[in-house]
Amino acid sequence: VGADGTRTFRLTAQEGTTRFVPGVDTPTWGFDGDLLGPTLRASRGEQVAVEVRNTLPEATSVHWHGMHLPAAMDGGPHQPVEPGATWRPTWRIDQPAATLWYHPHPHGRTEEHIYRGLAGFFLLDDPAAADVGLPDEYGVDDVPVVVQDRKLDADGDLDLSGGGELGVLGSLVTANGVRGAYLEATTQRVRLRLLNGSTARTYAFGFADDREVLQVASDGGLLPEPVPTTRVQLSPGERAEVVVTVAPGERVRLRSYPPDLGRVVAGYAMGANDTFDVLELRAAQDLAPSPPVAATLTTLEPLPEATVTRTFDLQGRQINGRRMDMDRVDATVEKGATELWEVRNLDLFPHNFHVHDVQFRVLDIDGEAPPPALAGAKDTVYLEPRRTYRLVMRFEDHADPTTPYMFHCHLLLHEDEGLMGQLVVV
Template sequence: MNDRRPGLDRRAFLRLTALGVGAGAVVTLTGCGTFDSRGPIDTVGTVDFRNRLRIPPLAESTQRDGTTVFNLTAQAGRTAIVAAGETDTWGINGSMLGPTLRARRGETVQINVTNELDEATTSHWHGMHLPAAFDGGSHQTIHPGDTWSPSWTINQPAATLWYHPHPHGQTERHIYRGLGGLFILDDDDESALDLPRDYGVDDIPVIVQDKTFDDQGQLVETSRRDNGMIGNTIVVNGTAGPVLDVTAQRTRLRLLNASTARSYSFGFSDDREFAMIASDGGLLREPTRLTRLLLTPGERAEIIVEMSAGHTTTLRSYPQDLGLSSSRSRSTGATDTLDILLLQAGGSLAPSEAIPSRLATIDPLDESSAVETREFELRNDRINRESMDMNRIDDVVTVDTTEVWEVWNGHRQPHNFHVHDVQFQILSIDGRDPSPELSGWKDTVYLPPDVRLRLIMRFTEYTDPAMPYMYHCHLLWHEDRGMMGQFVVVEPGQEPGPIDSDHDH
C-alpha cells in the first residue's frame, strides 16, 4: 500500500526536505509494521526547566608503557531523573550513562570494560576505526563478572563518537536503561582552529534521549509497536528539564541522538541560525548555517550557537514530515514539538573568536577506483531479504580497496543505515548531490522511503577473516529483530573463515 500522502511525489518530497537537514526542512520517522494513531505531543511552555544540565565527567586514565588506559564498569543503580521519585537504571562508572572518553589521534588506548550487571552486554565504539575483534559488536560478549580489554591506536580525524552496548537482540533495552557515553577524538588540525573547546564550559555534550516514566518516577519500557519505544519525556545527559548556563558568546554543542527510535529536527525557539561545523566523522569543509537539523538515532553533529548577554533560547525538536501517512507520523512522534534544553546567558559573556570560514580538508573518494558496488535493501526487518545470523558472513571485503554501497529503504517505512569500522561519503541521493550538511564523513545516515543513496567508503589497515563487522538499521528495535548483516575484511586472495567463537568472552 502506498503510504505517501496524496499530492507529494518523491521528487517534490526531496525538494521540500533535502533529507530534513537543510535550513527550515523537517523530517519524520515512522514504524515498521503495525502502528497506533496517538495525538501529537507539544511540550512548549510546559517543561519545568529547573535542573542544571549534568555534564558527564571526563574519564580518568592512567599511562602504562605508552598506552592510555581507561577503566569502565557497567553497573546497575538508582537515579532520580524526574521529580516523582528514583528509578532503576544502568550506567557506566555510575548509575546512568557513562563518562566521556577522550583521546588523540596517534594515541594508543586500552579500555578495560567490566560487567557488573546480572546479564551479558557488550561495549561498541560507534564510529571508530579499529580491529574487528575490538569493535564491541555482538560477538564481543562480556559476561557478568568478566572484564574485556580491547586496545588499539587512534587513527582518524577529530570527531564526536560514542560508545554503547550492542548485544544481539537486546541493544535497544540496554541503551534505554542507561548504558552509553561520548568518545571525543582530538587531532592537531582541529586543535589549531579557533573553536570553543573548554569541555563543560563552552564545549558541551548534549546526549538527547526520550524516556517514559510512571507516577512513581520509575522508568517504563513501553510497547514498541514494531518501531521501537517512543518516550514522552526528554532527558539530556540524564537530566530532565535541563538548563545550560551559557558563559561565552559562542557555545559548541556536541549533539548526539541516543534515542532508540525517535528522530529530532533540532532548532531553537526563536528560529535563530546556528552553525553546523561537524557531522558523525568529524569537521565539515566549512560551517553551514541552518535553522533545522535532522538527527536520526545514532547520528551526531557539532553546532555552534551565538548568544547575547542576558538572553535565553530553547533547543527544540520540531515536527517532521517525510510524506508518510498522518497516522504513522503521529505514532512515531514525528508530529511532536518538544522543548529539550534551556540555554540562559549570564549578564556578561566571555568573548569568543569568530568561527573559521574553513574547517577541514576532505578529499573526495574516487568513484572510478571502486572495485565493487554492493546493493542493500532494507525491508521487513531484513537486509537483502536475510535476517541477521551470527554465524553467517554476508559480505567479504578486500583491505585497501574502495567500494560503493547502494542502499535503499524498500517499503516506505523509516530506517537509517550504520556501518561499523569505516566513515563513508555520500555520492548521491536519488541521483542528486548531498546537501552541505551531508557532505562530510558519516557513519550513519537516514534512508527516506524509496530513495536510493550511494555511499563510498575505503577499507584500510585491519583484516580478520574470522571476525566480522556489522551494518544495520540504527532504529534499535529493527536491529534487534534482525535488520543487520555482517562483513569481514581480508587480505587479497584470502578466504573468509568460520566466525571465531574465541572472541565471545
C-alpha cells in the same frame, strides 16, 4: 597514561536509579554511575585501552560507534562481556577529530541496554589539525549533549512496551539524562556536540526563536565549511556539532521540532512529530569573547574510485531478504578496497543505516547531491522511505577473516529484530 604511552580507561557497567521525575526513583543502568557514562577523550595517534567490567545481571558489550579499529576490538555482538567479567580492548586512534560515542551491542538486546541508560561520549582530538575557531573548553563552551526519550510506566519503571513499527517513542525527553536541563553560557559562542542517543526517535533540533546556528561537524568530524541552519535533524546514532551565538543575559531554548521523515505513511509517524524542549541556554551578563569560526574547516580527502558495488535493500526486519545471522557473513571486503553501497529503504516507515569501522560519504540520494549537512564523513544516515542512498567507503586496513563488523539500522528495535548484517575484511 602509562609509561608506554597507552591511555587507559576503566568503565564499569552497573545498576542504579535515576530520578527523571520528582519523587520517583527509576531503576536504570550506567557506566560508573546510575545513568550514561563518563566522556572518554583521546588524540589521533594515541594507543588506547579500555577495561570494561560488567557488574550487571546479564551479558552486555561495549561498541565504539564511529571508531576505525580492528573488528575484535569493536564491541559488537561477537565480543560479549559476561556478568562479572572484564573485557580489555586496545587500539590506536587513527582518524580525524570527531564526536563519537559508546554503547552496548549485545545480540538482540541493544535496544534495552541503551534505553536503560548505557551510553557515553568518546571524543577524538587531532592535535595536528588547524585551529578553525571552534570553542574548545570542555564543559564551558564545548558541551556534549546526548538527547534521549523514554517512557515510564505507572510504577516509575522504564517502559519499552507498545513500540509498534518504529520502537518506543517516549515523551520523557532528557539532555544528558536531565529533564528541563539548562546550561549557563559564559562565552559569546557555545559549541554543542549533539548526539541522538534515542532508540527510535528522530529529532529536528532548533532554537525556539529560530536563530541560525553554524553546523560545523557531523558524525565523523568537521564539515568542509560551516553550514548556517535553523534545523539540525538527527536520527538515532547520528551526531552533529553546532556553534550557537548568545547575547548577554538572554535565555533561549533548544527544542526538537517535527522532523522531516520523508514519505512516511502517517500512521507510522504517530508521536514522531511531537515538539520538545531539550536544553535552555542561560547567558551570563558578561560574556567572554569567542573567536570567529573559520570559513573553511577542513579539506576532505577525495576517496579513490570504488571498485565494488553492493546493493542493500531494507524491508521490514530484513536486509536483502535476510535477517541477521551471527554465523553468516553477508559481505566479504578486500582490505584496501573502496566500495559503493547502494542502500534503499523499501518500507513506508523510517530506517537508517550505520556501518561499523568506516566513515562513509553520501555520494548522492536518488542521484542528487546530498545537502551540505551530509557532505562530510558519516557513519549513520537516515533513510527516507523509497529513496536510494549511494554511500562510498574505504576499508583501509584491519583485515580479520574470522571476526565480522556489523552494518544495520540504528532504530534499535529493528536492529534487535534482525535488520543487521555482517561484513569481514580479508
